[in-house]
Amino acid sequence: MTGIILFNKPYGVLSQFTDERQGTPRPTLAEFIDAPGFYPAGRLDFDSEGLMVLCDDGRTQARIADPRFKLPKTYLAQVEGEPDETALEALRKGVKLKEGLTRPAVAELIADSALWPRDPPIRVRKTISDSWLRLTITEGRNRQVRRMTAAVGHPTLRLVRWSVGEWTLDGLAPGTWRRV
Structure with missing residues (x-):
């Protein structure tokens, strides 16, 4: 069974677990979520807030994020x-x-x-x-x-x-x- 995490992303947090940009580090999902094997199903802009869905199954992740499924x-x-x-x-x-x-x-x-x-x-x-x-x-x-x-x-x-x-x-x- 697929695991799903719902996260309320604050303003100014990257919607990924690492920050690849050089210079001053920015907050990432890793500062809030300690759940190995879970990955975001889609993105939410740095300057946006709100619901992010993370899952531990690639097929489910793609189905949530892919616009073809019109979720x-x-x-x-x-x-x-x-x-x-x-x-x-x-x-x-x-x-x-x-x-x-x-x-x-x-x-x-x-x-x-x-x-x-x-x-x-x-x-x-x-x-x-x-x-x-x-x-x-x-x-x-x-x-x-x-x-x-x-x-x-x-x-x-x-x-x-x-x-x-x-x-x-x-x-x-x-x-x-x-x-x-």
């Missing part, structure tokens, strides 16, 4: 401004990025994320409001959610992956993990 991933995105229905509809239909049109997303404006505070906090600008979106995508292009929100005129300030398939962050504080 839904839900993100909470704090964006500049308040997207109107036109912007939301553009996200729902698919957004044109330089490498082509994204698959349609489920996109909705939400009242508040009720998330933990980020360390460090996002930059706040007095003249520009912000709001929260819940976006569900079924592919995983590089920095896709950030690029999609920017394409509709609302750059992402904070990005938290809430779920991957059936797995969610429910009950997982930043920097903690559990086996399922």
